[in-house]
Amino acid sequence: MARTAGSHSGITGPKVRQAALELFAKHGYAAVSMRQIASEVGVQAGALYNYTPDKQSLLFDLMQSHMTELMAALPDNTADDPLQTLEHFVRFHMSFHHDRPEAVFIAYMELRNLNEQNFAMIEEMRRAYEDRLQGILIAGQANGVWDVKDAKIATFAVIAMLTGVNTWFRSAGRLSLAEVQDQYWEMVRKAVGAD
Amino acid sequence: MARTAGSHSGITGPKVRQAALELFAKHGYAAVSMRQIASEVGVQAGALYNYTPDKQSLLFDLMQSHMTELMAALPDNTADDPLQTLEHFVRFHMSFHHDRPEAVFIAYMELRNLNEQNFAMIEEMRRAYEDRLQGILIAGQANGVWDVKDAKIATFAVIAMLTGVNTWFRSAGRLSLAEVQDQYWEMVRKAVGAD
DNA sequence: CTGTTATCTGAACACATGTTCAGAACCAAG
DNA sequence: CTTGGTTCTGAACATGTGTTCAGATAACAG
Numbered sequence: 001m002a003r004t005a006g007s008h009s010g011i012t013g014p015k016v017r018q019a020a021l022e023l024f025a026k027h028g029y030a031a032v033s034m035r036q037i038a039s040e041v042g043v044q045a046g047a048l049y050n051y052t053p054d055k056q057s058l059l060f061d062l063m064q065s066h067m068t069e070l071m072a073a074l075p076d077n078t079a080d081d082p083l084q085t086l087e088h089f090v091r092f093h094m095s096f097h098h099d100r101p102e103a104v105f106i107a108y109m110e111l112r113n114l115n116e117q118n119f120a121m122i123e124e125m126r127r128a129y130e131d132r133l134q135g136i137l138i139a140g141q142a143n144g145v146w147d148v149k150d151a152k153i154a155t156f157a158v159i160a161m162l163t164g165v166n167t168w169f170r171s172a173g174r175l176s177l178a179e180v181q182d183q184y185w186e187m188v189r190k191a192v193g194a195d
Numbered sequence: 196m197a198r199t200a201g202s203h204s205g206i207t208g209p210k211v212r213q214a215a216l217e218l219f220a221k222h223g224y225a226a227v228s229m230r231q232i233a234s235e236v237g238v239q240a241g242a243l244y245n246y247t248p249d250k251q252s253l254l255f256d257l258m259q260s261h262m263t264e265l266m267a268a269l270p271d272n273t274a275d276d277p278l279q280t281l282e283h284f285v286r287f288h289m290s291f292h293h294d295r296p297e298a299v300f301i302a303y304m305e306l307r308n309l310n311e312q313n314f315a316m317i318e319e320m321r322r323a324y325e326d327r328l329q330g331i332l333i334a335g336q337a338n339g340v341w342d343v344k345d346a347k348i349a350t351f352a353v354i355a356m357l358t359g360v361n362t363w364f365r366s367a368g369r370l371s372l373a374e375v376q377d378q379y380w381e382m383v384r385k386a387v388g389a390d
Numbered sequence: 391c392t393g394t395t396a397t398c399t400g401a402a403c404a405c406a407t408g409t410t411c412a413g414a415a416c417c418a419a420g
Numbered sequence: 421c422t423t424g425g426t427t428c429t430g431a432a433c434a435t436g437t438g439t440t441c442a443g444a445t446a447a448c449a450g
Contacts, residue, residue: 027225028225031225033436034437035437045439046398047398109304112223113226149381150370150378156362159359160355164355164356165351165355183348186344187349188386190385192385193385207427228407230407239428239430241430242428242429244410245427250409
């Protein structure tokens, strides 16, 4: 019969993930204890093990969810012309990352705390994401829309530049996200040599 | 029992720093124990306290040394024209960071493990470094050498882009550092709108 | 109400943590 | 060889670690 028994699985589960997300982002995976997470949730440490087999899986699940969401949200790019596609990518990357600073932070900082298998899986998803940008850059190069010497290098450069925004941008600052997006898009457009 | 040494302050001291540098860079500050560092040095944990008052100071010293070296090595830029100054900055940043990947990694990843005072000091040094680039960008803007909408944003963008190289560049790869420097310089030059 | 079952507590386990310190081991000078 | 000072060991301290599990607790079905 329909599950529904005694309690708060539907509430506690998400709370555990949320607490882990915030604490890992703030203090780092290694510096956060299961007891701290439990305390944030309002529960004893043992109860966490109803929701994750171990601490490592908790980290991995957060990172995997993030990367899966990222890939799913990434706009398709078979239709438009390369310049528009690149612009969409730039704006998408910035707004998606802006909306989930903790997950982004963890995805970049905690790679070394994944075990070998988990690391390989996340790394492959990251590569798939980078490949999407690289594909766009190659397409525009083939069409003569812009001029990049090495698509791989340009890919790294653009992603690093865009992701870096998360380290300083605050919604309460002097610029809105839209303004920052405009300026970054202009820099990217110029950097690849598009008019 | 068999002890190893007698008066090795001049040897053990640097060894402690080196071991801490490597281990912190590889596993993260919080994930590394004093006993691991000691073992790398070939000594018992207690002996480390002849060289550092505590673990926190060990981290801070590494970061402070790195930032001090960075500022000291940064070429002066009062003489040249802005375009050349910017090019020097770009090439300098890339080669300096390339030469000390562990220190760079630590300087970016372990900020949150500094206590409040230490964090403030490192953060100020970082700001001073960024200000140097910002100064260059403003000077070139004033001279009409290039066109950047917002010098602060351009500063962040350029630094993020350049520092990102450390995450993927390997000397054994298909490109030399010089080639990568050339390409990044071209992208930066175009991004700021210089001919 | 009773019976069932998912959820949680609280204690325990075995081991790791940063740090301290008395005393041993060592080196160099006299 | 003796003395003096530096460097290191080995054990200890108090606390924290991830994880397990028997049993208490709560929510539902009948």
